[in-house]
Amino acid sequence: MEENQTPLETNDTNRIVQINIEEQMKTAYIDYSMSVIVGRALPDVRDGLKPVHRRVLYAMNDLGINSGKPYKKSARVVGEVLGKYHPHGDSSVYFTMVRMAQEWSMRHTLIDGQGNFGSQDGDGPAAMRYTEVRLHKIAEAMLEDIEKETVDFQLNFDDSLQEPTVLPTRIPQLLVNGSTGIAVGMATNMLPHNLGEVVDGCIAYIDDRNISAEDLIKYVKAPDFPTGGTIWGMDGVRQGLLTGHGRVVLRGKMHIDTKASGREQIIITEVPYQVNRDSLCDKIGQLVVSKTIEGIAHVNNESNQKEGTRIVIDLKRDAVANVVMNQLYKFTELQTSFGINNVALVKGRPRTLNLRDLISEFVEFRHEVVVRRTQYELKEAKKRAHILQGYLIALDHLDEVIALIRSSATPDIARESLVNAGWGLDDIQAKAILELRLQRLTGMERDKIREEYDSLMKLIAHLQELLDNEGMRYDVIKKELQEVKDKFATPRKSDITYLANEMNILDFIAEEDVVITISHLGYIKRTSATEYRQQRRGGRGALGGKTRDEDYIEHIFVASTHHSMLFFTEKGRCYWLKVYEIPEGEKNSKGRAIQNLMQLPPDDKVRAIIDVSNLDDKEFVQQHYIVLCTKKGIIKKTLLEDFSRPRQTGVNAITIIEGDQLLDARMTDGNSEIIMAIKSGRAIRFPEEKVRPTGRGAIGVGGIEVDEENDEVIGMICVKKDDAEKSVLVVSEKGYGKKTPVDEYRITNRGGKGVKTISVTDKTGPLVGILDVSEKEDLMITCKSGLTIRTSIANIREAGRATQGVKLINLQANDEIAAITKLDEFEEETIPEETEGGVQSEGNVNGESNESGDTTTTEENASE
Secondary structure, X not given: OOOOOOOOOOOOHHHOOOOOHHHHHHHHHHHHHHHHHXXXXXXXXXXXXXXXXXXXXXXXXXXXXXXXXXXXXXHXXXXXXXXXXXXXXXXXXXXXXXXXXXXXXXXXXXXXXXXXXXXXXXXXXXXXXXXXXXXXXXXXXXXXOHHHOXXXXXXXXXXXXXXXXXXXXXXXXXHXXXXXXXXXXXXXXXXXXXXXXXHHHHHHHHHOOOOOHHHHOOOOOOEOOOOOOEEEOOHXXXXXXXXXXXXXXXXXXXXXXXXXXXXXXXXXXXXXOOOOHHHHHHHHHHHHHOOOOOOEEEXXXXXXXXXXXXXXXXXXXXXXXXXXXXXXXXHOOOEEEEEEEOEEEEOOEEEEOXXXXXXXXXXXXXXXXXXXXXXXXXXXXXXXXXXXXXXXXXXXXXXXXXXXHHHOOOHHHHHHHHHOOOOOOOHHHHHHXXXXXXXXXXXXXXXHHHHHHHHHHHHHHHHHHHHHOHHHHHHHHHHHHHHHHHHHOOOOOOEEEOOOOOOOHHHHOOOOEEEEEEXXXXXXXXXXXXXXXXXXOOOOOEEOOOOOOXXXXXXXXXXXXXXXXXXXXXXXXXXXXXXXHOOEXXXXXXXXXXXXXXXXXXXXXXXXEEEEOOOOOHHHHHOOXXXXXXXXXXEEEEEXXXXXXXXXXXXXXXXXXXXXXXXXXXXXXXXEEEEEEEOOOEEEEEEXXXXXXXXXXXXXXXXXXXXXXXXXXXXXXXXXXXXXXXXXXXXXXXXXXXXXXXXXXXXXXXXXXXXXXXXXXXXXXXEEEEEXXXXXXXXXXXXXXXXXXXXXXXXXXXXXXXXXXXXXXXXXXXXXXXXXXXXXXXXXXXXXXXXXXXXXXXXXXXXXXXXXXXXEOHHHHHHO
């Protein structure tokens, strides 16, 4: 090497080009990344397919494996795709086919598979030599008109064949089935939607090309997953539909069953999209072993292909089903979130698209397909019409044409002779005449040629009009989309649940008064108040709820479906529930265990219920109080605002001392008088100001003195000062009751012994209830047997404090009154008498005396 020659130089300097390695790496990597983006990982916005999916469907269509044909081995299709269009591994093609045949992976499967294509439990598919496939009808709709030059074709990998760059789909496949893919520097995650909703959205866009994404959400409400589930909240979904980026929270579906033994089970019937059921069961088992979730005895996956998902979770006897369900959502894949990232190829470039973009791109592509199809059909129709025109000319000069052909030595000479005969024929028409079969020259066939030509001319005119009229083309698109919807659309599989902060759920719930009943053993239900008819005092009663032998209706309350209920338990806890959330049941039904609705411990039970119209009204909650009383005579007052922030686990409302229980709760405006009554028949009246407001954790102060060991407070009422309409109604255990003016109870200081409110005897039994009532209200009495009676307060005689009252209900032997409540007066309904089972025998009290010397007769009952 010469001294002045550098190492990079050679004698042939033209063979070495010096380049910057940084620029070379950048260029090479960009080429590679664009190849991945365009040719592998991202779907095309028009047909929603990646190249491998498109090639599989096109190859199957090319092989003629349509929905009406027999299945063909998967290996045959894989070989066709690999050999002609997709020079990659066979597994990539086969697993693409498998996924397009799995009902739990695709909202609408494109391939009809026969054999083992895996399962939702994570089982893999059988080898391709064992499975068979053919196209689904919906996939045929994606390939329809492909032979009519509707889409562009390109050379395959070895330039030996042509393959389509896109399919002329009639299905908005990208929105319907979604897509996932990881490219270089970007990824896509598009969720499936309901075909019917997407078609409605497309039609709405065609009708109004300026429609906004916000308006389109009225049609395409949310994703619709093939495995169902519940979409939990719509904020992230709306964000995804409006911007192309968002988040969907999806929950599985489960419900509570009770076995014959009385033990409860949680049955999971739907799991979130792409969740492996066996893995889910394993995860639950691990959480039970680690004691993250307590209360589960056994988990079993009973799912099968015929009946679908069924995972059975047996609970321990003391478990609260509602708590376990919430823990399953928190710690397992029963609640899963999906990121929305709508990235697709638009004219070969990746773009993030919102709902309107996706719909508009599909509709415009569909318009292009209709235009190209019409142009093709017009071209073919004109070709055929041109030939038929030649036939008609030949038929008009039939004898001359036959003579000319017979006199020609060769076909070429005959063709030239026909062209030069002066009849206006060209080469194409002349060649077609020479190929005409002799049978077409019969009279009937000649008529058919003329009819075909006439119909072709009408078709040409129609196609030309279609090309000239954009409105007609969009009408065609709408018609074809409607046909797709009618043929393939199915109802939504995924439910939508709006969270409280996203919408006013009350707008969807009819406002009506309902009767809420809670039984002694803790079963709750709501029933329309109109189901309880009004009866006269001393009537027979009607069945108010079928319960077990040892159970009876303990609380009965009337509220609007739009209100909130505050539940106070005997241990001093407060829980919240919207009235519409309480399960609806018939008057005779048992109801549902209250532990399944609130996280109520098994050893606690509801003692008092307060109906609040709106806990969000700050002015209202700051001006009202909750007054609580216990069986031992303790009274406590707390601002309603302290109870205005609901918690699932409840809050402490009062600190209960040992041996005591919370008995009752009332809501006041701070200007009421409190009357407390005890079992032995005494009552005390004192102003509410005597009880100063304290926090939720306080114990309270003495309200009434309870002397005897077996004596206890049975109730409390709060009456507004100077409310002349109100009376005090008391009822004894054996059905006796009366109303007394409030003024007959003198005002004293709290903590005293009080005065007599009813004369308690063996005939009346101890005092069981006290209410503040007016003449416009009704009284509803519930017995431990389940019998209820509803009667007007106006029908009950007013009597002094020292009397025992009149009989309000005829009780069967060993039956007792369990609860009383008041209702707003409704029109008396004329419904048939109850039949046996909830009815006691007819008969009023006849000639029974009370201590005041009153005698209640049958005649008086009738007049009242």
